[in-house]
Amino acid sequence: MTSSRPRxxxxxxxxxxxxxxxxxxxxALRSLAAQTLSDFEVIVVxxxxxxxxxxxxxxxxxxxxxxxxxxxxPGGIVPALQRGLAEARGTLVxxxxxxxxxxxxxxxxxxxxxxxxxxxxxCGTGVRYVPASAVTARAAEYAAWLNAMTTWETVxxxxxxxxPLAHPTIMFRAGxxxxxxxxxxxxxxxxxxxxxxxxxxGHRFVSVPRxxxxxxxxxxxxxxxxPAYSLDAFRACRVHHVRRSVLTGRSGVVIxxxxxxxxxxxLECDRQGVAVRAxxxxxxxxxxxxxxxxxxxxPAAAKELRDALHLGAVARSAGRETVRAAAVAEGxxxxxxxxxxx
Numbered sequence: 001m002t003s004s005r006p007r008x009x010x011x012x013x014x015x016x017x018x019x020x021x022x023x024x025x026x027x028a029l030r031s032l033a034a035q036t037l038s039d040f041e042v043i044v045v046x047x048x049x050x051x052x053x054x055x056x057x058x059x060x061x062x063x064x065x066x067x068x069x070x071x072x073x074p075g076g077i078v079p080a081l082q083r084g085l086a087e088a089r090g091t092l093v094x095x096x097x098x099x100x101x102x103x104x105x106x107x108x109x110x111x112x113x114x115x116x117x118x119x120x121x122x123c124g125t126g127v128r129y130v131p132a133s134a135v136t137a138r139a140a141e142y143a144a145w146l147n148a149m150t151t152w153e154t155v156x157x158x159x160x161x162x163x164p165l166a167h168p169t170i171m172f173r174a175g176x177x178x179x180x181x182x183x184x185x186x187x188x189x190x191x192x193x194x195x196x197x198x199x200x201x202g203h204r205f206v207s208v209p210r211x212x213x214x215x216x217x218x219x220x221x222x223x224x225x226x227p228a229y230s231l232d233a234f235r236a237c238r239v240h241h242v243r244r245s246v247l248t249g250r251s252g253v254v255i256x257x258x259x260x261x262x263x264x265x266x267l268e269c270d271r272q273g274v275a276v277r278a279x280x281x282x283x284x285x286x287x288x289x290x291x292x293x294x295x296x297x298x299p300a301a302a303k304e305l306r307d308a309l310h311l312g313a314v315a316r317s318a319g320r321e322t323v324r325a326a327a328v329a330e331g332x333x334x335x336x337x338x339x340x341x342x
Contacts, residue, residue, distance in 0.1 A: 007065065012040040012092045012107055012171070015084030017077060021098035022052040024216065029060050029067065031101040037108035042067045042096075045084045048074030053098070078185040085174075085182045094171040099216040101130075102169075106212040110171040113208050121203035122172030124149070124165030126211035134217045143215075145317060150209045156335055159199055160238050161320065161342045167191035169213045176203050188237035189229050196241040235268045238341060242309070243274060246339055250309040252277045256323045256338075258286045258296050262313035265341060266292045277308045282326055302330040312340040 014032060018025055025044075032042055044057040046069060057069040072083055085093065092114065094107060106125060113123055126147040129135045135143075142162070149155050149164045158164055170191075180197045183190045198205065227233060247253070252275035255262045266276045270292065279296040281287055289296040302310065310332055312323040320340050332338040 009089040009091075010039050010041045010066070011090055012037070012094055012111065013084075013088035013090030013174075014040060014042045014094045014096050014107075015045070015081060015088060016042060016096045016098060017045045017047055017080035017084060018049060018053045018057070018098035019047040019074070019080075020049045020051045020053060022049070022056050024099040025053055025056045027101055028096060028098050029056070031103075032096065032107075033060070033064060033067075034104050035102075035107045036105050037111060040066060040094075040107055041088075041090065043084045043087045044069050045080040045087075046071045047076070047080040048072065076185065078183050078190050081183045081190065085177060088174060091174055092171055093174050093177055095168050097168040097216075100168050101214045103212045103214075105210075106169075107171070109208055109210060109212060114171065114173070120205055121176035121198060122170055122205045124169040124171075124205070124207040125213055126207060126209065127166045127169060127213050127215040128211045129217045130214045131217065139217060141317065147207065147209075147211065149207045152204050152206055155204075155206055156199075157324075158340065159196065160242060160339050162234075163189060163192040163195060165191075165195060165205060165207055166213065166215060168215065169207070170205075172198075172205070179203075186237070186240075187228055188233040188240075192234065192237055193241075196237070200241065200245050232264075232268075234342075235265060236272075239265075239268050239272050239274065242311075242339065243272060246336070247274065247309050251275075251307040252309075254278050254280055254302070254305050254308045254310045255294075255313050256280045256310060256327060257313040257319075258283075258289065258291055259314070261315045261342065263291060265311065265313045266294065277305055280310070282323070299326050299330050302327065302332060306332075306337065310338040312338060313342075314340075315342055 046054045060067040061069050110123055129139055129143055146166050155164045254277050258279040258281045269276050276294045278294050281296050286296050287298055314320045314323050324340050327338040
């Protein structure tokens with residue numbers, strides 16, 4: 001009677017959830033097999049697919065012992081990710097989606113980066129939207145914003161604007177993910193929630209300054225269609241984490257920007273029990289108005305409202321930086337007294 005020895009634990013585990021992704025899964029797994037780093041495993045979590053996703057993964061499992069298929073009943077992205085984390089044996093855990101393709105040096109580059117940066121809990125990479133013909137100006141702006149998140153100072157200045165790392169590019173130390181409980185389903189983006197919890201617990205992360213993933217720009221991908229990724233859900237996530245971090249010890253909030261973004265933020269703050277003390281506007285035509293019961297005031301009023309947390313609520317990056325500069329000019333410390341949002 002013979003027994004096979006268990007394979008030694010790999011350095012990296014790639015967690016790849018899939019549901020009905022057979023059309024793109026082959027290319028995603030092929031890109032992982034082509035990695036210049038060989039010390040990894042791939043956990044494909046089939047979340048109740050009705051197509052041949054499991055068959056694609058099973059064929060890779062038979063062909064290459066580093067690939068493993070785990071099948072679960074349909075439960076959604078968060079249970080699938082949690083199952084993948086539970087199966088992971090690597091000291092580093094990377095993410096990948098079934099409709100994306102990573103470049104050959106992706107895993108090796110991230111491993112080398114984290115080995116040289118023990119101060120970091122994890123890192124992402126730069127992304128390139130594909131196909132190029134489907135990339136809108138807004139998508140290109142977002143990709144450029146993501147690809148600029150290469151220093152901790154930049155990440156911290158923008159952590160409440162958007163999710164600062166592209167989810168399918170992340171690689172984190174397994175211990176850091178375990179320490180904050182991994183993924184959870186709160187009705188908002190699970191990746192953003194995870195990164196904000198890591199940030200709140202003092203873990204640092206940045207993006208490697210290289211484009212190492214082709215991000216599929218399909219209009220039917222989950223992040224474009226599921227209500228958990230709506231603008232309202234992102235806003236609820238931000239306010240939830242602001243309440244548990246930079247808002248502590250503050251007397252309500254002051255919202256810089258009385259446009260649509262600021263008004264919606266005020267409503268979400270009210271819904272979560274956060275008092276909106278005032279709006280501040282650089283547009284003189286809006287000063288003196290009352291919005292949702294709060295007065296609209298000049299930037300100079302910031303000095304009278306130093307006990308509140310000031311939130312910059314402007315959707316586009318150029319406007320956000322204008323408001324940030326105005327707040328700093330009034331003596332507010334960026335990241336302490338003032339936090340930029342979108």
